[in-house]
Amino acid sequence: MPQPLNVAIVGCGNIAGPYAETLQPYDHITLLGAADVDPARAAAFVAKYGGTAYESLDALLADPRVDVVINLTIHHAHPEVITRCLEAGKHVHSEKPLAMTVAEAQALVQLAEARGLRLSCAPITYMGEAQQTVWRLIRDGQLGTVRVVYAEVNWGRIETWHPNPPPFYDVGALFDVGVYPLTLVTTMFGAARRVTAFGRVLYPDRVTLDGTPFHITTPDFVVAVVEMADGTVVRLTTNFYVPYGTRQQGLEFHGDLGSVILGSFQNFDAPVSFARFGEPFAPVEPVRPAYPGTEWVLAVVEMGEAIEAGRPQRATGAQAAHVVEICCAISESLQQGRPVDVGSSVPRPAPMDWA
Numbered sequence: 001m002p003q004p005l006n007v008a009i010v011g012c013g014n015i016a017g018p019y020a021e022t023l024q025p026y027d028h029i030t031l032l033g034a035a036d037v038d039p040a041r042a043a044a045f046v047a048k049y050g051g052t053a054y055e056s057l058d059a060l061l062a063d064p065r066v067d068v069v070i071n072l073t074i075h076h077a078h079p080e081v082i083t084r085c086l087e088a089g090k091h092v093h094s095e096k097p098l099a100m101t102v103a104e105a106q107a108l109v110q111l112a113e114a115r116g117l118r119l120s121c122a123p124i125t126y127m128g129e130a131q132q133t134v135w136r137l138i139r140d141g142q143l144g145t146v147r148v149v150y151a152e153v154n155w156g157r158i159e160t161w162h163p164n165p166p167p168f169y170d171v172g173a174l175f176d177v178g179v180y181p182l183t184l185v186t187t188m189f190g191a192a193r194r195v196t197a198f199g200r201v202l203y204p205d206r207v208t209l210d211g212t213p214f215h216i217t218t219p220d221f222v223v224a225v226v227e228m229a230d231g232t233v234v235r236l237t238t239n240f241y242v243p244y245g246t247r248q249q250g251l252e253f254h255g256d257l258g259s260v261i262l263g264s265f266q267n268f269d270a271p272v273s274f275a276r277f278g279e280p281f282a283p284v285e286p287v288r289p290a291y292p293g294t295e296w297v298l299a300v301v302e303m304g305e306a307i308e309a310g311r312p313q314r315a316t317g318a319q320a321a322h323v324v325e326i327c328c329a330i331s332e333s334l335q336q337g338r339p340v341d342v343g344s345s346v347p348r349p350a351p352m353d354w355a
């Protein structure tokens with residue numbers, strides 16, 4: 001039986017339910033409760049998933065039983081919320097992006113290090129069975145040297161399903177969903193070194209589900225070429241326009257000997273297929289039976305195991321900070337029309353033990 005772990009959630013919006021649901025099978029992890037700037041949301045959340053509705057984040061942080069805070073607040077709130085949690089002595093797992101600037105992201109990493117606390121950040125979908133299966137094929141040399149990755153995030157239109165789309169459009173498709181394939185490729189290939197990007201607002205005037213018009217100014221369409229330090233070239237497409245159901249979705253990895261297609265950057269049970277160069281693609285069985293969908297809370301589970309074993313956890317703030325730096329470089333490149341260098345290094349998570 002693993003060591004008990006007590007967690008609490010801050011931010012009880014759209015993604016809080018999937019986190020609570022994916023937590024349920026783990027008997028050793030207790031959800032102590034939740035907080036939100038809107039107390040009614042925290043109350044509704046604990047009525048469904050249990051625990052205390054803390055009246056504020058301060059009240060949550062004052063609970064000495066809380067080991068890990070899961071930060072599911074909206075994008076722009078992340079640096080301030082994470083800082084408060086770390087300063088209160090709590091380990092943190094945060095939703096993405098870690099921050100919107102390199103300075104803020106690095107400050108969070110340094111604060112966690114200085115306090116001897118764990119900081120992890122989504123996306124963690126490289127932990128999925130399909131994603132680990134692809135990585136295993138690459139590590140086993142089945143593709144030979146991988147020289148090209150195509151990464152497609154055609155994420156449709158957030159306002160057609162999410163009740164609060166403006167924050168997603170404030171940060172734009174790159175910082176909201178571009179971070180998924182960027183985390184996957186930095187996991188598999190290491191640091192990025194240079195980016196060249198194009199981006200613009202394709203569809204500026206949108207309408208929320210309740211009929212309120214809103215106008216966006218951050219690009220909803222970004223294409224970037226990301227040159228990795230090891231020579232791999234990644235072509236990234238990320239947008240809030242083209243429907244999710246397009247044929248162009250997921251990642252393709254192309255090497256000297258073969259290619260592999262990963263059907264989704266986030267679904268752990270995504271289809272994977274492989275072909276030797278010049279031969280037809282055939283499905284590949286996952287390295288173990290796949291979790292259906294995305295196991296959102298897996299980084300928290302893994303962090304608990306790492307705390308117990310006294311080893312580093314896989315998902316790190318430092319990797320998320322490198323991804324933030326790539327996104328900032330892409331933003332600068334598309335504004336200035338020139339390539340932009342990426343300077344930081346990146347810690348790479350180990351493959352999962354079962355892969």
Ligand SMILES: NC(=O)c1ccc[n+]([C@@H]2O[C@H](COP(=O)([O-])OP(=O)(O)OC[C@H]3O[C@@H](n4cnc5c(N)ncnc54)[C@H](O)[C@@H]3O)[C@@H](O)[C@H]2O)c1
Binds near residue numbers: 011016035077162164
């Ligand atoms: N919705 C999804 O499908 C999805 C998927 C993956 C990741 N995410 C990430 O999860 C995060 C939250 O997304 P969401 O869709 O749940 O948003 P949401 O708007 O539905 O919920 C955010 C919640 O955070 C609360 N909040 C905002 N600032 C706060 C603060 N300073 N202190 C306490 N509470 C605060 C809001 O009141 C709201 O209840 C984002 O970072 C997003 O990138 C969302």
